[in-house]
Amino acid sequence: MIKWVCLKCNSTKLGPSRPRKDDTVRYCLGCSEKSGRLVERMAPTLEKKRMRAAEKGAALRSVRRTRAVRADPSVIDGLDLPLELQRLCAALNFHVPALKVRRGRKSGGSGHAYYRAHRIVMTLLPKGNKASATCLLVHELAHLYAGPRWASSLDGRLLVGERARQIHHGADWRRAYARIALVGYKLEVPTAERYQQGKYFYKELCAKWRLTGSDEDIRAGAL
Numbered sequence: 633m634i635k636w637v638c639l640k641c642n643s644t645k646l647g648p649s650r651p652r653k654d655d656t657v658r659y660c661l662g663c664s665e666k667s668g669r670l671v672e673r674m675a676p677t678l679e680k681k682r683m684r685a686a687e688k689g690a691a692l693r694s695v696r697r698t699r700a701v702r703a704d705p706s707v708i709d710g711l712d713l714p715l716e717l718q719r720l721c722a723a724l725n726f727h728v729p730a731l732k733v734r735r736g737r738k739s740g741g742s743g744h745a746y747y748r749a750h751r752i753v754m755t756l757l758p759k760g761n762k763a764s765a766t767c768l769l770v771h772e773l774a775h776l777y778a779g780p781r782w783a784s785s786l787d788g789r790l791l792v793g794e795r796a797r798q799i800h801h802g803a804d805w806r807r808a809y810a811r812i813a814l815v816g817y818k819l820e821v822p823t824a825e826r827y828q829q830g831k832y833f834y835k836e837l838c839a840k841w842r843l844t845g846s847d848e849d850i851r852a853g854a855l
């Protein structure tokens with residue numbers, strides 16, 4: 633049994649904690665009689681419980697909210713990669729691909745561009761910064777921008793292994809990469825094969841954004 637209190641006359645009555653809807657303990661009959669309207673009693677213990685539950689719920693919701701923000705893998709060092717991709721594509725006058733960003737746990741970063749689906753999937757370095765993420769984004773976007781010419785050799789067979797990798801990152805891709813770097817970041821990246829565009833761009837970006845990027849990042853990121 634718990635106390636039911638009338639807030640008008642402060643009279644209390646004991647009753648069950650879950651009385652039926654029409655249980656008279658819910659109402660102060662004296663005050664109801666006087667005012668001509670049903671005057672409800674309230675149960676302080678129930679009210680306290682309700683408040684505690686509400687607070688707990690609000691706290692839980694805010695924890696979930698911060699976790700969700702923290703867990704958004706597509707924002708790195710304040711750089712929103714989907715927005716960055718939109719910005720680049722607008723500058724290139726290119727149809728914006730779909731983007732899926734994951735965070736790597738152990739190994740380095742990696743990315744994949746799907747030509748037919750017009751989609752980019754990236755796994756960022758666990759300790760990567762926004763420069764390494766940008767490099768990866770530009771790398772994959774360059775594949776889509778250059779188009780799928782790499783995909784087969786002249787006789788139409790699909791290439792695999794080292795040869796595919798070379799052609800995959802051939803002259804078309806290098807030109808596309810350089811164009812994105814220039815249009816998107818005002819940085820000139822050489823297109824000659826002997827330059828490793830990703831490493832070059834990464835160092836330039838780190839300098840531009842005053843980030844400390846190490847060669848280790850480059851190796852780990854497979855830029």
Ligand SMILES: [Zn+2]
Pocket residue numbers: 638639640641642643660661662663664671
């Ligand atoms: Zn009363």
Ligand SMILES: [Zn+2]
Pocket residue numbers: 771775800801
């Ligand atoms: Zn590639």
